[in-house]
Amino acid sequence: MDIQQVAKRAKVSTATVSRVLNGATNVREKTSAHVRSVIAEMNYVPNTHARSLRVGRARMFGLIVSDINNPFFPELIDAFEALATEQGIDVIFTHTNYDPKRLQSCIRRMVERSVDGIAVMTSEVNQEALDMAPKHIPLVLMNQPAYTALYRNVPVEYSTGFREALEHLRSFGHRDIGFIAGPSTLSSAKRRHQEWAMAMKRFKLPVRKQWIATGDMRLEGGERAMQQLMSLSPRPSAVITSNDLMAVGALQAALHAGLGVPTDVSIIGFDDLPIASMVVPQLTSIQLPRREIAARAFSSLLQATRDGIVAKSEVVHPRLIVRNSTGPAPRP
Amino acid sequence: MDIQQVAKRAKVSTATVSRVLNGATNVREKTSAHVRSVIAEMNYVPNTHARSLRVGRARMFGLIVSDINNPFFPELIDAFEALATEQGIDVIFTHTNYDPKRLQSCIRRMVERSVDGIAVMTSEVNQEALDMAPKHIPLVLMNQPAYTALYRNVPVEYSTGFREALEHLRSFGHRDIGFIAGPSTLSSAKRRHQEWAMAMKRFKLPVRKQWIATGDMRLEGGERAMQQLMSLSPRPSAVITSNDLMAVGALQAALHAGLGVPTDVSIIGFDDLPIASMVVPQLTSIQLPRREIAARAFSSLLQATRDGIVAKSEVVHPRLIVRNSTGPAPRP
DNA sequence: TTGTAAGCGTTATCAC
DNA sequence: GTGATAACGCTTACAA
Numbered sequence: 001m002d003i004q005q006v007a008k009r010a011k012v013s014t015a016t017v018s019r020v021l022n023g024a025t026n027v028r029e030k031t032s033a034h035v036r037s038v039i040a041e042m043n044y045v046p047n048t049h050a051r052s053l054r055v056g057r058a059r060m061f062g063l064i065v066s067d068i069n070n071p072f073f074p075e076l077i078d079a080f081e082a083l084a085t086e087q088g089i090d091v092i093f094t095h096t097n098y099d100p101k102r103l104q105s106c107i108r109r110m111v112e113r114s115v116d117g118i119a120v121m122t123s124e125v126n127q128e129a130l131d132m133a134p135k136h137i138p139l140v141l142m143n144q145p146a147y148t149a150l151y152r153n154v155p156v157e158y159s160t161g162f163r164e165a166l167e168h169l170r171s172f173g174h175r176d177i178g179f180i181a182g183p184s185t186l187s188s189a190k191r192r193h194q195e196w197a198m199a200m201k202r203f204k205l206p207v208r209k210q211w212i213a214t215g216d217m218r219l220e221g222g223e224r225a226m227q228q229l230m231s232l233s234p235r236p237s238a239v240i241t242s243n244d245l246m247a248v249g250a251l252q253a254a255l256h257a258g259l260g261v262p263t264d265v266s267i268i269g270f271d272d273l274p275i276a277s278m279v280v281p282q283l284t285s286i287q288l289p290r291r292e293i294a295a296r297a298f299s300s301l302l303q304a305t306r307d308g309i310v311a312k313s314e315v316v317h318p319r320l321i322v323r324n325s326t327g328p329a330p331r332p
Numbered sequence: 333m334d335i336q337q338v339a340k341r342a343k344v345s346t347a348t349v350s351r352v353l354n355g356a357t358n359v360r361e362k363t364s365a366h367v368r369s370v371i372a373e374m375n376y377v378p379n380t381h382a383r384s385l386r387v388g389r390a391r392m393f394g395l396i397v398s399d400i401n402n403p404f405f406p407e408l409i410d411a412f413e414a415l416a417t418e419q420g421i422d423v424i425f426t427h428t429n430y431d432p433k434r435l436q437s438c439i440r441r442m443v444e445r446s447v448d449g450i451a452v453m454t455s456e457v458n459q460e461a462l463d464m465a466p467k468h469i470p471l472v473l474m475n476q477p478a479y480t481a482l483y484r485n486v487p488v489e490y491s492t493g494f495r496e497a498l499e500h501l502r503s504f505g506h507r508d509i510g511f512i513a514g515p516s517t518l519s520s521a522k523r524r525h526q527e528w529a530m531a532m533k534r535f536k537l538p539v540r541k542q543w544i545a546t547g548d549m550r551l552e553g554g555e556r557a558m559q560q561l562m563s564l565s566p567r568p569s570a571v572i573t574s575n576d577l578m579a580v581g582a583l584q585a586a587l588h589a590g591l592g593v594p595t596d597v598s599i600i601g602f603d604d605l606p607i608a609s610m611v612v613p614q615l616t617s618i619q620l621p622r623r624e625i626a627a628r629a630f631s632s633l634l635q636a637t638r639d640g641i642v643a644k645s646e647v648v649h650p651r652l653i654v655r656n657s658t659g660p661a662p663r664p
Numbered sequence: 665t666t667g668t669a670a671g672c673g674t675t676a677t678c679a680c
Numbered sequence: 681g682t683g684a685t686a687a688c689g690c691t692t693a694c695a696a
Contacts, residue, residue, distance in 0.1 A: 001466075002690080003690065003691095012667085013668075014668095014691090015667060015669095016666060018690070019666090022691080027666085028665060045444055045466075048446070048690095049380075049382075049385040049688090049690090050672090050688070050691090051689080051690055052381040052672090052690090053379070053385055053673065053674085053688090053689085053690075054671080054672050055691065055692095056672075068406045068409055069410055069606075071606075074400045075401060078401055090424060090426075091426075092423075092425075093423070094413065094423075095413070108377065109422060111377050113380050113381075114379060114381060134333075134377075248610055274403075275610060278580055278607060280587065334672090334674085335673065335675095345683045345684070346674080346675090346683090346684090347676085347685090348681085350675055351675095351681095358682090360681060363682085378674075379673050379674070381674090382674040382675085383673080383675075384674090385673080385688045386676080387676095387688085
């Protein structure tokens with residue numbers, strides 16, 4: 001079933017069918033209507049491979065994330081896909097499972113499909129993998145300041161989030177603020193740790209080594225880190241964590257240790273995942289606006305394919321979502 | 333950059349390059365090695381559109397789910413994609429947001445890309461949408477007994493899960509068991525409700541109308557439904573819910589009402605989402621084996637494309653994951 | 665406004 | 681073993 005058969009049945013040329021298919025204006029309305037009816041009647045569906053081969057563009061974007069099982073990503077994917085669909089662009093999607101080798105093969109496969117652009121929304125990237133993409137395919141990265149020279153970027157200004165968090169805690173009278181960091185091998189975790197420390201200094205709050213614990217970014221890690229922090233004397237009256245999963249773990253550890261949240265200790269997470277509003281007490285969390293990140297990435301790619309102009313990389317700002325895991329500092 | 337240039341540079345014909353690319357055996361090893369080195373040197377990547385156009389198959393499967401934001405799906409997608417990658421098959425992925433109209437356009441877009449098979453892993457399907465796919469493209473559905481005549485199917489035997497759940501509760505001395513159902517407009521929710529009722533009858537447990545409440549499949553709905561059930565007298569000593577989100581809501585409602593879980597009331601969820609093990613107490617839940625569903629769907633499609641034989645649709649069995657939200661029935 | 669025909673990059677057939 | 685070449689289904693000059 002191809003355009004020839006439609007043409008024959010409609011008694012026009014393939015060129016005319018093609019014009020109708022692509023909404024060209026230089027077709028008599030009567031012809032167009034007739035062709036459309038034949039198309040419908042025959043249940044004809046054009047072959048995208050032939051079109052892409054001919055046109056050189058595929059009307060397709062690649063989207064790569066670290067880990068679809070990480071609740072951070074589904075909403076990002078959703079938003080990206082919605083925007084793409086709106087523009088008649090399909091999304092071919094893969095994830096790397098945090099494996100740099102896989103990033104490389106992901107990009108390669110997308111290049112083979114000659115996608116028109118690739119959004120690499122992983123927390124880690126490496127030059128070797130990015131090199132798989134020829135220069136004419138635009139790439140956009142998520143918060144990778146180190147690569148802005150060669151690629152588009154969606155920068156995330158973590159500091160805004162920490163500033164809001166510390167303001168919030170300070171307004172409740174907290175001064176003794178601990179941090180549960182992620183492994184320093186993860187660049188995003190490292191960055192969050194640094195930004196927290198900088199924000200603390202800016203607010204002239206004491207940064208004590210022993211009030212910084214490290215977890216594995218998972219619930220259990222948060223639990224253990226919190227146990228450690230809560231066994232100290234003096235111990236922090238508030239704890240900020242590097243992600244929500246560890247915050248949930250910290251919450252459970254605190255409750256388990258007989259401490260009230262937020263009466264004895266306040267907890268702030270990072271990411272604002274759906275889980276944040278499902279635990280009791282609901283978690284105050286620094287929200288990374290996932291839909292906004294997706295939107296910026298998408299429009300950056302779209303611009304690149306449309307007119308080749310490099311978008312100004314507008315910065316995305318996290319913001320604090322206040323719920324019930326934060327409250328006044330306990331009297332000493 | 334195409335196969336011609338590689339051929340010229342390697343001083344062979346395009347046919348030979350193509351043979352090397354596709355691992356044909358009838359190429360002298362020396363020639364093959366030479367061509368491969370030229371390919372590497374030139375950083376040549378074959379064009380999949382041209383190949384698909386010529387070969388007629390795209391080495392690509394379509395995967396459609398209801399809602400990527402529903403934590404049920406990411407693991408399914410992950411598993412499906414992993415299997416596909418193993419076979420050198422790409423996955424083009426979309427979601428319908430539970431919109432039947434969107435299912436139709438999703439399938440249409442996949443047909444345009446001439447995928448080799450489509451996994452429709454939505455809880456709802458409709459004939460009109462499925463009709464978009466020509467007969468030569470195999471479709472596999474998830475638990476849609478009504479469509480098995482025309483399409484492949486991954487049947488899910490809900491009853492196993494409910495049987496295990498009721499056995500578990502009965503061993504704890506529970507007889508008064510309530511149910512929080514989903515809206516009967518959702519076929520999966522309806523099915524779960526029916527299966528629960530049938531299992532109750534099989535165990536000769538009393539099914540009381542007032543012990544069946546209805547929620548919206550979301551946390552809030554479970555909360556309200558549980559409030560309703562807990563205000564009854566007598567009230568059930570255990571409650572099974574139609575999904576985990578409502579179970580979490582029910583859990584919170586119970587705790588909020590001053591009832592201990594499981595000391596005063598036991599709760600069992602359905603799906604075994606990640607959240608089930610993150611709440612306190614951790615939720616006992618009927619697990620739908622998502623990876624297994626994905627695997628069955630994938631291998632069914634693969635078989636269809638390989639040898640056209642219709643796979644026996646092996647039934648998937650849910651099973652009970654026992655955690656801490658269930659315990660002995662309270663003494664009356 | 666419509667038709668003709670070349671060509672996009674592969675692979676498969678046939679010849680050598 | 682290797683090479684020449686005709687498709688695959690579409691879009692787009694160019695011609696009419």
